[in-house]
Amino acid sequence: MTATPRLEIVALAPGATLQDRGRPGWQRYGLTEGGALDRPALAEGTVLLSNPPEAAALELSAGEARLRALAEVWIALTGPARPLEVNGAPRPWRAAFPVPAGAEVRIGADPGGRWCWLHMGGGIDGPVVLGARSTHLRAGIGLVPRPGLKLCPVMPDWKAPAAPRRLDLPEPAPAGVIRLLPGAQSHLFPAGSRTAFLDETWRVTAARDRQGMRIEGEGGPFLHEAGLTTLSDVILPGDIQITGDGRPAILLADRQPTGGYPRIFTVIAADLHRLTRMPTGHAFRFRLVTRAEAAAARLALEREIAELPARLAPLVRDPAALSPQALLRHNLISGAVAGDDLPWQEG
Amino acid sequence: MAGKEQERHPWPQPVLRLAGEGAVHIAFESLSPDVAPDAVLALDGALAAAFAALATAEGSGHALAPLAAAVIEQVPTIRALTVFFDPGRIKAEAALAALEAFVAAGAWRRTRPRPGAEWEIPAVYGGDAGPDLAPLAEMLRMSPEEVVRRHAAARQRVTMLGFAPGSAYLDGLPALFDVPRRRELRPIPAGAVIVALRQTVLTSVPMPTGWYHIATTPLRLFDPARRWPFLLAPADRLRLVPITPEEAEALDPKPFWQQAAAREQRRAG
Known part of the structure; x- marks a missing residue:
């Protein structure tokens, strides 16, 4: 790797990985597809920074993370919004902007327990295994983010956008x-x-x-007829596995490829990110849909992603110059909140 | 298992179901777990051959033609073959119909699993490399040497890769190895050779298990640093070859990985 590192990880909660679009097609050999748990959030960072679609981002777990810019670097944060500061000054979420050399980036914790994505101009490099940079912790694949690790861009000659910019999108309420x-x-x-x-x-x-x-169900443990153990069989993304303890598990990108617990239903592809965006404790219901509905939802999501570039807007307001009231409100609500309260969407 | 294979030839019609948005699950529900992998791997091989033929020959009009461009992979498990496809390239109902037509046409029902690679997999039995060999031998009322002899004499076959990348489930053990799993789970290393329920599993990652850990292979079953990172594939056949810890230490894995890469080239070509 000839590229110079741009960011150094200072502090990080466990569970962080590098993720791109994943590597589908190897479940025959026991490897599930991996990839960012929130595909729209991955795509938003790619669009904000004009990175290639295969660019990888740092997938951060819910804890606080801090990084230091080793040289000037453009970043963007996507996923459920959290406090974001550069050298102590708040910076906008879901926006691309430069961070000066030496500055510290702090991404606050998410009390909702969710992931978010840190994107870097030029993409974050890591070993390519079977065509993808996605980390798979259990399989020992890819980059394992840890304090002290320096992040290099894949494209050293990446060209920064002309000016900082954001995506003009409503912050959706949890599904x-x-x-x-x-x-x-x-x-x-x-x-x-x-x-x-x-x-x-x-x-x-x-x-x-x-x-x-x-x-977990509001009515207590979900119990079903006994004797439902099955032979080891393939597990699909979104499969809802019913184990003996009555707390179903919805299986995601790094699930085991096969398993013997029965699966009752499968979450449609277009709703996987709506699921991972839910904060801990959030109440929701399931609805069985037709294949036509699932296909329409998938196409609608693909269209939303394809139309992201049209949503790019200049970042006009400098959030460092926000009113004290807005800053105070921002600090009080610390992350797991509806986006219309976030200061950079004012005015 | 040859006797049983013949008993069930031709293979019974499986049950096809759409699973989620992008998969057709083809299950041999009437077959016992002893016999089902033969049927699953026969269908797996026949279907792969049909897709390969479509890629080269003029395939229009073939029942599978609409699916061929959309298929992502075929995943065999103990009693089912799951065909993953891209739902953006074919409607789920059309994918199901294409596979139903292929299965109903029935030529595959008289085929045997296409043979995979043949392996001799070195493994250190007993001692620290197989702490459960002695308890297993005691339970089976035979000497540890006899357990090793019988386990290593079996010509085993990879029925599926599961649990973790490269971890191989093997059938083909004699009935004496039909032992239950133990209640307590204990940690085992990558490369562990574990036995229960008349199966062997060659593990690729450390994990807790209730199976009997009787040996360890110095080979990695999954090595992400290699261009082709999976050592074994479904339908491969193998024998385990007892070696000493010193031989394990000195083992050169290169020829094994060359064989794995060669097998994939054959499959792809």
Whole structure:
């Protein structure tokens, strides 16, 4: 690698990885596709910085992270909004801007337990395995972010945008409904169990990582007919696995490729990021949809991503010069909030 | 298992189901786990051959033609073959229909699994490399040497890769190895050779297990630093070859990885 490092990790919570669009096509060999848990958030960073679509970003877990710019570097943060500061001054979320050499970037913790993505102009480099830079911690693939690690751009000759910019998008409220399709094992569950599952109100628990998210029903543990152990079978992204403890797990990009616990339904692809964006404790319901609805949702999401460049807008207001009231409000709400309260969207 | 294979030839019709947005799950629900992998791997091989033929020959009009351009991969497991496709390139109903037509046409039902690579996988049995060899031998009321002899004599076959990248599930053990898993889970290293339920698993990552850890291979089953990082593939056949810890220390993995790469070139070409 001839590129000079631009950012050094100073402090970081466990569970951070480097993620791009992942490497589908190797589940036959026991490797699940990986990739950023929030595809739109990955795409937003790519568009903000004019990075190539295959660029990788740092996927940060919910804890605070601090990095130091080793040279001037352009960054953008995407995903559920959190406090973001450069040398102690608030900077806008979901925006691309330069950070001067020597400055410290602080990304506050998310009390909602969610991930966010730090993008760097020119993409963040790491070993390419089977065509992707995505880290897979359990398999020992890729870059493992840790304090002291220096991040190099893939493209040393990357050209910065003419001026700082943001994406003119509404900050969506956490989803109330997650859409499902039947999976290969839905029929193993009695009709009563399936109905009870769909009638339940669910909450996101704090137990989440790149393998999956545990949810729990408001009505207590979700129990089903005994004897539902199956032979080891393939696991799809979004499969909802029912284990003996009554807390289902929704399996994500770094799930095991196969497993013997039965899966009741599968979350549609277009709702996986709506799921991972939910803060811990958030209540939601599931809804079974038709294949036509799932396909329409997938196309709509693809269209939203394709139209992101049209949403680019200049970053006119310097958030460092915001009113004290706005700053105070920003600090008080610390992250897990509706985006219309965020100071850089004022005015 | 040859006897059983013949009993069930031709293979029964499997059940096809759409799973999620981008997969067709083809399950041999009527077959026991002893027999099902033969049917799964026969279908896997026949389907791969059909897709390969479509890629070279004039394939229009073939039932699989609309699916060929959209297929991502085929994933065999113990009793099912799952075909992943890109739902942006073919409607799920069309993918299901294409596979239903292929399965119903039935030529594949008289085929055997296409043979994969043949391996001799070195492994150190017993001692620190196989702490459960002695307890297993005691349970089976035979000497540890006899357990090793019988385990290493079996010609085993990779039915699926699962749990973690490169971890291989093997069938082909004699019935005496149909032992239950143990209740307590204990940590094992990558490369552990573990046995239970008449299966061997060659593990690629450290993990806790209730299976009997009887040996360890110095080979890595998954090595992300290699261009082709997976040592074994579904349908490969292998014997384990007992070696000493000193031989394990001195083992050169290069020829093994050359064989893995050669197998993939054959499959791709």
